Amino acid sequence: MHMADALLSPAVGATMWAGSAAAIGYSSKKLKENLDNKTIPLMGVMAAFVFAAQMINFTIPGTGSSGHIGGGMLLAIILGPYAAFLAMASILTVQALFFADGGLLALGCNIWNLGIYPCFIIYPLIYKPIAGDGRNVQRISIAAILSVIIALQLGAFSVVLETLLSGKSELPFNTFVLLMQPIHLAIGLVEGIVTAGIISYVQKVRPEILQAQPLNTGTSIKNVLVAFVILAVITGGAFSWFASTHPDGLEWSIEKVTGKGELDEATQGIAPALKEIQEKTAFLPDYSFKPTASEEAPADEAPVWPGIEAGTSLAGIVGGTIVLLFTLLIGFGIRLFKKQ
């Protein structure tokens, strides 16, 4: 369920990066304020622990397939929200870099989906109230299972929203939701049981770990939550408008800078926006050859649907083949040169 770069539009990627980066900055600041030096190595080792534990597979009962844990909720329960969020963000960063899970642009989305929800929404709102002071094993288990399930549902739903707002996939909302949510309900149930199992094992062997939680200041979590809800609404509103009016943010801004697209003020509004969506759903809105030499212009200025002139795509294929051959040639050339 890691988001992939190729499915993202720049607007969505940048918005999610901004949200996640703000959360990283805020958590670092919060942790620094009541810094206990002991937390830093503990966070590092715990993150490495989750990283390693993710690689141990277990058999999911009744299916024969195997699964592994995600670990965001486990970290939140043990380290408290701020430290857990930074630990989760670091895990996702290393995974994006070394395993190419997700990708660097999608990292903002992934940190949001797998870090923000468990640490800042589920932990204070669902886990804490149910688990109480962390002494009752049954309450902890129920809290852990519920938390993991809801966190995963939120995460999966965000993947759907991010993909749809990016507009690279044709999947309709309903189908996509039906595809993602039930699978993650099952995964969440299994992961919830496993998380509850680990927590109650820890409770049995080293109960003081669960009761310590040095960085849980009750009131500030509420503030964070309020801040995040506001942030989410603002960014959500902003980028959904952005995504629907200008399907391609960067392209739009480039056109504006170079003066090619010529969007004057009168074209802003609902009707042009709808028209633009319509154009987007029509085939290849901006694929047709943009004339650079003036004598070629007349031939290309009739983009009647299906809007593609056979010559254009032929030119694309010929040019593409040459470009790829050229790239390969350079590659082999350098290899050969280096061997000597």
Added chain:
Amino acid sequence: MIFNKAIKGVLPEGIMTFDEKYYNIGFIDQLSYKDTFVHRLDPRAKLIATLFFLFTVVSFSKYEIAALLPFFLYPMLLMTIGEIPFMFIFRKVIMVSPFAIFIGIFNPLLDSAQVAVFPELTISAGWISFLSILIKFTLTVSTALLLIATTSFPNVCHGLRQLGLPSLFVSQLSFLYRYIFVLMEETMRIVRARNMRSYGERGKGIRIFVRIVGTLFIRTVERAERIYFAMLSRGFQGDMPSLKRFHIATGDIVFALSVGVFLYVFRLYPATQILGRFVQGVFS
């Protein structure tokens, strides 16, 4: 990653065994300490260039194919000048492709508008957008992998710190990276012991898993305590400053400028089309 288990069986090659993952990280780590022109570049220059490259690639419209092709030049140059084995990057790209393929494969089914590629040959538009997703996927994944294969992780962290990321988060990243190798070796021993003792599916269920992870967890906490005391006795005060100082060299400026110009030109001008037309003009 979680997603993998849902489609295991359909795409078994997408799942690496524990040992493979471990050796994979180790291998990239090894590659990143080579000494080539690409490796010597300032990590900040590489980080920023990579980010701009990724943004430029995903900014293309969903039906774009031809204009994306020149962008293969950048990873190709990093790979050859940086002496990174092609097959290694290629295999990793294939390995992580299931999610993009899984989402993208619906495009040909759902977007069935017919498009003429040649005057006689028509295909559904969804195939074009699917191909576009695959090309973008290959470009973004290979470039990100090449960044880490040509820049050692401590240098990445150092670059991030200089670029203004909170020092606490950067310390967290470098701590994680140090402990990954230690903990993975420990975990590998545990997993091997389990595999030796389990026959078929016995011993691989959730109960045993919880016990294993629970034990690993307790050991980890105890290790963290030992590490903390060791760090304290060596004068740890909450931060890990680096003595290394990077200076922007001429090579870095040349690199950054040429990447910038490259991205700018190939984003704004459909070079592939122009080239294709030019060649057609020559031969007709």
